Amino acid sequence: MTFKTLAAALAIFSLTACGTGGPQYLVESKPSDLHVRASVSTLLVRTVSLPTYAADEKIAIQDEKGVVREAEFGLWADEPERATTLQVSRQLNQMTSAKVAPEPWPLPEPPQGVLDIRFETFIATNENVFRMSGQYFMGSETPDPIDDPDFDKPPRQVPPPLPSKARLFDIAIPLANKGPAAIAAAQAAALTSLTESIARDLSR
Incomplete structure (x- = not known):
């Protein structure tokens, strides 16, 4: 191999290594034992809103001084x-008993309910927990009034199938360690806890 060929090969290898950015980690939740009957048959989940540091593909952590920084492990x-x-x-x-899908809505009939989750905190903290806090909102449109057979009476108002709700949440899951696998496991557990709370709300 000539010097030029070797140099070109090394350059390609360097670009490939930089492009990979290190190992990648999945967040996978275990199945929950919770099963409830939802007050709506279909539900749209809007794309969640995450803090800027959490929306990036780089894993963010909070160091001992409280500074949010990028982790170096993937x-x-x-x-x-x-x-x-x-x-x-x-x-x-x-x-739940509902058919649930993220936006854009994939089914022909419009969803009966809508869920919107907005996270304020979403990070492995310097207190050795993964903390997830914010608000979620749910509700549905009020159906059109139903005409009464007795024309002397006004149309009957029908309540929305899913009453409007706004809830705060603040969940902290202990970290086994500060490694990426432990952060992913704690994040998954926190999401399951939040989703269980939402499911219970859907049944009321």
Whole structure:
């Protein structure tokens, strides 16, 4: 191999190594034992809103001084907002009687209910927990009034199938260690806990 050929090969290897960005980690939740009957038959989950540091493919942690920084041990295997939205949708499908899907809505009939989750905190903290806090909102449109057969009476108002709700949440799951696998496991457990709370709300 000539010097030029060797140099070119090394350059390609360097670019490939830089492009991979290190090992990638999945966030996979274990099945929940919770099963409830939802008050709606279909539910749309809007794409979740994550803090800027959590929406990046680079894994963020909080150091001993409270500074949020990028970890040096790898990347998330999927775009975090997409992965979190899909995980919530899948778990609600398993936990409830409703047909649940993320946006854009894939079914021909419009959804009866809508869920919107907005995270304020989503990080492995310097207190050795994965903390997940924020708010979620759910509700549905009020159906059109039903005409009464007796024309002397006004149309009957029908309540929405899913009453409007706004809930705060703050979940902390202990970290086994500060490694990426432990962070992914704690994040998955926190998402399951949040989804169980949402499922219970859907049944009321």
